[in-house]
Amino acid sequence: MTADTAKNFGPAFKTNWYARAGWLAAFLYAAYAANYLDVSWIRFLRGLGNGAEFLAEMVPPNFSRWQLLVANLMETVEIAIIASAFGILFSLPVGLLAARNLMPLWITWPFRTFIALCRSFHPVIFAILFVKAVGFGPLAGILTLIFASIGFIGKLFTEAIEEISLKPLEALRASGAPFMSVIIYAVLPQVLNRFIGFSSYQLDANLRNSTMVGIVGAGGIGGTLFAAFQRFDYDFLAAILISIIALVMLSEFISTRIKKVFQ
Amino acid sequence: MSPSPLRKWERFTFSERLARFAVFLGFAAALSISLRSVQIIPEFLYDAPTQVADLFSRMWPMDFAYYPAGIHDAMMETLHIATLGTLLAIVMAIPIGILGANNIVHFPLLNWLSKLILVSSRSVNSLVWALLFVAVFGPGPLAGTVCIGFRSIGFVGKLFAEALEEVDPGPIEALTASGAPWFSVFLKGYWPQAAPAFWGVFLFRWDINVRESAVIGLVGAGGIGMVLDTALNLFFWNRVSVILLSIFVVVILAELFVTAIRKRII
Structure with a gap:
């Protein structure tokens, strides 16, 4: 092999100037935004001092009011379970009606808008509106999470239905099956497993969110948490936070087990 | 038979x-x-x-005159909180994600520690994080930015760690065989393979953070939520409706923006 057959391909790793410019832009933006938001290193350091004080007051966690804690956690779990059940129940027809390969445009359009509306607002905003509509208490939380569930499961379920194979549908229709039979024997068997997957994920998400809707008065442990904050009752707060994290981890464990059953 | x-x-x-x-x-x-x-x-x-x-009936007619007076600045603040918070999350999530990838770091204890950080970041709700940081930094956008950052570590870090674990070992082996130092192996072996997934996760999380930063103000962490909280407490329902409408528009625009970028880069 002679020297002239070896071509010069240039350096092995070419400098990607676009990427470097991107990183520089991100850095400049961060500096600008930090200035805009009045986020400064001094404030951050001063905050760290507060944070240390705050953490010191949190230990040892105070579990002496465990009865209240358990009752609140029960209510949180109840909100999550009821909201998931109704949310799953409602999102099945909503998802079917919003699928563009099954329904005409004038049906899918309103249902797609409804799903988009459910998804765009954070559950807390729904919770505020429902607290106004049905008063303080778990009912507002349940209604909030039902809407959140429809937004999430409805969207993914619609997408799953739009990806199905249309051949079984055609076969059933050709043999004269009525509409409901087409849905039950051709559509659902193709998407039911994914639907169960989305539902179990949403059950988990609802449990997380039901710990929070109480902050605006919609029931569950969030109300107690917010009250403990406002009374500077930080050792009880630590107990609440620990129990919330334990609850979420437990539910994650259970949902992984459930997913294994349905695989 | x-x-x-x-x-x-x-x-x-x-x-x-x-x-x-x-x-x-x-x-x-x-x-x-x-x-x-x-x-x-x-x-x-x-x-x-x-x-x-x-x-x-109280929400109608909407008080649109309030938008330039009270909402616009708060909305910009919200968008800055979401973006800066997501950048902060990236800075923190990259090292934690690397620690969590068991094909890069071979100490189970460190993997486990990273998993613990990621799980606790995800299981505490953003509003609860906001409460904590308002107690630490005082009310204002600083608490909101740090809250969004900490809340997002779990999500970004977990998906980044998974992307790193799925990396094809061929290029890594080639780089190690040619004697590249660890940092070069990461930068030229792991990163190019995990980068598309990483930027996808970043955009997705930014979209989520726009929604979240709109509400963390309810507990005092800056942005449009504080304006919403004031309007709610004063029963200015015709302002509340304008605020909700502007949140809706911004969230939809953010989603369209993210979808457009994702189509381009991925």
Whole structure:
């Protein structure tokens, strides 16, 4: 092999100037935004001092009011379970009606808008509106999470239905099956497993969110948490936070087990 | 010998069916217990249509004049909180994600530590994070930015760690064989393979953070939520409706923006 057959391909790793410019832009933006938001290193350091004080007051966690804690956690779990059940129940027809390969445009359009509306607002905003509509208490939380569930499961379920194979549908229709039979024997068997997957994920998400809707008065442990904050009752707060994290981890464990059953 | 024509074919084994049945039964039991013990006042539910009608009558007509006066600046603040918070999350999530990838860091203890950080970041809700940081940094956008950052570590870090674990080992082996130092191996071996997933996760999380940063102000962490909280406390429902509408528009625009970029880069 002679020297002239070896071509010069240039350096092995070419400098990607676009990427470097991107990183520089991100850095400049961060500096600008930090200035805009009045986020400064001094404030951050001063905050760290507060944070240390705050953490010191949190230990040892105070579990002496465990009865209240358990009752609140029960209510949180109840909100999550009821909201998931109704949310799953409602999102099945909503998802079917919003699928563009099954329904005409004038049906899918309103249902797609409804799903988009459910998804765009954070559950807390729904919770505020429902607290106004049905008063303080778990009912507002349940209604909030039902809407959140429809937004999430409805969207993914619609997408799953739009990806199905249309051949079984055609076969059933050709043999004269009525509409409901087409849905039950051709559509659902193709998407039911994914639907169960989305539902179990949403059950988990609802449990997380039901710990929070109480902050605006919609029931569950969030109300107690917010009250403990406002009374500077930080050792009880630590107990609440620990129990919330334990609850979420437990539910994650259970949902992984459930997913294994349905695989 | 041909198989017996009467042989029965089943999709699931007996134990599989039993497990499925047990899951459904357990959920039904939990639901019925919950329905019995949850404290719902039915009168409130009957009253709901009147209340909702009242709510909408108060929200109409919308006070659009309030947008330039009180909402626009807060909305910009919200967008900055979301973006800066997501950048902060990236800075923190990259090292934690690397620690969590068991094909890069071979110490199970460090992997486990990273998992613990990621799980606790995800299991505490953003509003609760916001409360904590308001207590630490005082009310304002600093608390909101740090809250969004900490809340997002779990999500970004977990998906980044998974992307790193799925990396094809070929280029890594080639780089190690040629004697590249660890940092070069990461930068030229792992990063190019994990980068598309990483930027996808970043955009997705930014989209989520726009929604979240709109509400963390309710507990004092800056942005549009603080304006919403004031309007709610003063019962200015015609302002509340403008605020909700502007949140809706911004969230939809953010989603369209993210979808457009994703189509381009991925």
